[in-house]
Amino acid sequence: MAVKQIDHPTLGAITLSQNARCRRISLTIKPNGAVRLSFPAGISVSRALVFAESKADWIAATRRRIETAATDRHICTPDEIEALRREAKRVLPAKVEFFARKFGFRYGRVTIRAARSKWGCCTSENNISLSLFLMTLPEHLQNYVVIHELCHTVHHNHSKRFHALADRCMDGREQELRKELRNHHTA
Ligand SMILES: [Zn+2]
Structure with a gap:
């Protein structure tokens, strides 16, 4: 041979x-x-x-x-996760504040977690928790998640009214963005 x-x-x-x-x-x-x-x-x-x-x-x-x-x-190393966390703390709370002001939402605290199972969540007290892995997404999808969680401060469910509100805040692109986000996974 x-x-x-x-x-x-x-x-x-x-x-x-x-x-x-x-x-x-x-x-x-x-x-x-x-x-x-x-x-x-x-x-x-x-x-x-x-x-x-x-x-x-x-x-x-x-x-x-x-x-x-x-x-x-690709699985993030601890160093990569720390870098994402720093970036997330710098970027995400400011984003939440920006969109809350823009659309008139009121929220409590913003926390950043190393959540892998979901990108974000909003508690019944309207505290918003966001995954640091959002920093691996393109910015328009980060905005989608932030606006989605802010809409939960008004509707704590995924009802028709929730989606109608989210869609208004996303210029009619809610469904399209939701589908696009499905192609991404937390690292
Ligand atoms: Zn939701």
Whole structure:
């Protein structure tokens, strides 16, 4: 078995593995995104590469899938969590105050927690608790969560009236933002 590493101009690093026992050309993508191209002894390197090039879209899609899965699996280290906490304390209470003033909500305290099961909650005393993992979201989704919790100071439920109020505060985008948030998970 002959193994050789090449740097392909469009596909990047490829490990070529020519193997007498191999019956056909096959491609595999390693967890690090590297391509392994295995092919039988009777087939030339250039012919095997033509095959790999014909699968460029599949290679790109597989690499993207691996990358996305790795991002989703990312678990924050204690240092990363502390950095998020500092950032959250700097940003989120000010956001709550900003939107409360803008829409006329009254609330009690704002606390920042390392909550993983939910982005935020609002108690019956109208104290708002927000997850520090909100800092991993784009700003428009942070705003969505903050406004959602502030609307709970008026309606402590998810009734039609609650959603109507939230929708008014979000320029009619409440449903759209709620769906978008479902694609995100606390780290
Ligand atoms: Zn809610």
